[in-house]
Amino acid sequence: MPPPPLHFNAFIWPNGYHESGWRVVPDEARGVLGLPYYAGIARTAERGLLDSVFLADNIAIPEYRVEHLPQTQFDPILVLSALAGLTERIGLIGTGSTTYSAPWDLARRFATLDHLSAGRAGWNIVTTGSPLTAANFGLTEHPSHADRYARAHEFVDVVQRVWDGWEDDAVVGDKAGAWADRSKIHAPRFHGEHYDVEGILPFPRSPQGHPVLVQAGQSPAGIALAARYAELVFSGPPSLEAAVEFRRKLHAQAIAGGRSADQLKVLPALTFTLASTEAEAKDKSQRLEDLASPEFRWQNLLYVTGHDPDDFDPDVPFPQELLDGPAPTSGGERLYAAARERRIPLRELAQDLIGGASQIPFAGTPEQLADYILAWHDAGAIDGFTLMGTTLPYELETFVDHVVPILQARGRFRTGYEGATLRDHLGLNRPAGHQTGVASRA
Ligand SMILES: Cc1cc2nc3c(=O)[nH]c(=O)nc-3n(C[C@H](O)[C@H](O)[C@H](O)COP(=O)(O)O)c2cc1C
Known part of the structure; x- marks a missing residue:
């Protein structure tokens, strides 16, 4: 049987990741x-046929x-x-x-x-790790991880x-009668914890039924949420072995919940x-590292792991009283x-830790990257990658012009889009939605 197709998602970040x-x-x-720029x-990404x-x-x-x-953190939906x-x-x-x-x-x-977008939307569901967020929304406290x-x-x-809330065929557009059939409208009337x-959306069901559900939490609670709902998961494993284990665990939980593993990429x-x-790629990568600031590193590590950097002194070890309690995120x-292992000043500790979404930096030629991707795919670690070029648009252009053709030549990546929607690209089913004659779930 031919291997399943690869999928790629390009992470847009200002000037590169x-x-x-x-x-x-x-x-x-x-x-x-x-x-x-965007x-x-x-x-x-579209020229490269990415998902x-x-x-x-x-x-x-x-x-x-x-x-x-x-x-440049604009509202992503806009x-x-x-x-x-x-x-x-x-x-x-x-x-x-x-949250x-x-x-x-x-x-x-x-x-x-x-x-x-005629059916191309996806929602990355996050619970938001930064405690600084609460004050922007008029709250005095950031809810706990479990909450x-x-x-x-x-x-x-x-x-x-x-x-x-709307059945797929609710709109009839009968100019002599009704624009939509009211019997095909089902208000959520949801009252939970x-x-x-209460009410329906002020427009009909969207082309994909549901925009694709994406999740990126790595903690046990994050994995449980992904296993229940996510169709696409962005993870940040430290190694191929960890990635195999993460995907295996996620699939097992999804299957235990009655889902099919092939509906979760x-x-x-x-x-x-x-x-x-x-050598040139390693030089480029080293140049970026040489320009990096240790001041940024320790503060950023705290920020991306769910802390307020202003509460910390970088010249002493990470506070013991925090280590005695639960960490605010999986990165935490x-x-x-x-920090438990090495009681050294925080500034120093932060130099060796990667706080961001990816823990697997790659530097090499397009041929080497294609081999790397296929090795991870063949090992069952991935369905593809979320691509985070260190400089943008440059690394992405090189990926599209030089890595994609290698993967295509090896029969491992599409040579044209087969469908029009994001669900089509990812091979995901379209949720059936409310069926006439079926009682409302509410
Ligand atoms: C590729 C990727 C992208 C992410 N994007 C966001 C984001 O946009 N906003 C956010 O608050 N967290 C983002 N995260 C962080 C996770 O969604 C999650 O909030 C974080 O890992 C803490 O949750 P956890 O303890 O369950 O892992 C991202 C993580 C990854 C791996």
Whole structure:
């Protein structure tokens, strides 16, 4: 049997996914604030027949970041809606927080994107790790990890019910009669532990029925949420072995919950630097590292693992009293384990730890990257990768022009889009939705 097809998701980040990316690219520093930057990357991804582009969401930023990184955290759904009009086929995945959104509102926004893009929307479900977020939303406290995930389950459940409020064939458009058939409308009327959502969306069901559900939590609670709902999972494994184990565990939990493993694709985050020789790629990668600031590293490690960096002194070891309690995120668990082992100043500890989404930096030639991808695929570690070029759009262009053709020549990647929707690209079923004659789930 031929191996299943690979899938690729391009992570859009200002000037690339290395903190020094913006310092080395030849582009004007403010270019990342304009639509042409996003459109260029999305069109390149589409030229390479990739499955999707992806935008993260960070809804609170500590101020140290403005010195070290371009700050471009627009509302992802607004950017993706603009890209919908500038592209034809590429999937458009955006992040939305279950902790800091209202489910009916978020359901409406992603369903709007699905309509505007003719079925190319995906929602990366996050619970939001940064405690700084609470104060931006008028709250005095950031909910605990367990609370955030408990709410997330109910949140996703409600969102799906809202998306199913209209039957697929509810619109009749009978100019002499009704625009839509009222008997095919099913208000969610949901009353749960955390959310109360009464009414239908003010427009019909979207082309994919449900935008594709994506999840990126790595903790046991994150994996449980993904196993229940996610159709696409972004992970950040430290090794091939860990990736095999993560995917195996996720599939086992999904199957135990009555789902089919082939309806759940795993695309770990991969940071990569490409050049025509391995030595040149390693030099490029080293240059980025040489430009990196230790001040950024320790603060960023704290931020991305769910802490407020302003609460810490980098010249002493990580506070013991925190190590005695639970870590706020799975990245925090890794930090706590390292800090327990090495009681050295935080600034030093942070130099050796990777806090971001990807823990597997690759530097080499396109041929080597193609081999690397196929080795992970053959080992059952992945269904593809979330591509995080260290400089953008440059690494992505090289990937599309030089890695994709190798994978195609080896019969492992599509040579044309077969369908029109993100579900088509990923081989995911379209959810049936509310069926006439079936009692409402509410
Ligand atoms: C590829 C990737 C992308 C992510 N994007 C976001 C994001 O946009 N916003 C966010 O708050 N967290 C993001 N995360 C973090 C996770 O969704 C999750 O919040 C974090 O890992 C903490 O949850 P956990 O303890 O369950 O792992 C991302 C993680 C990965 C691997």
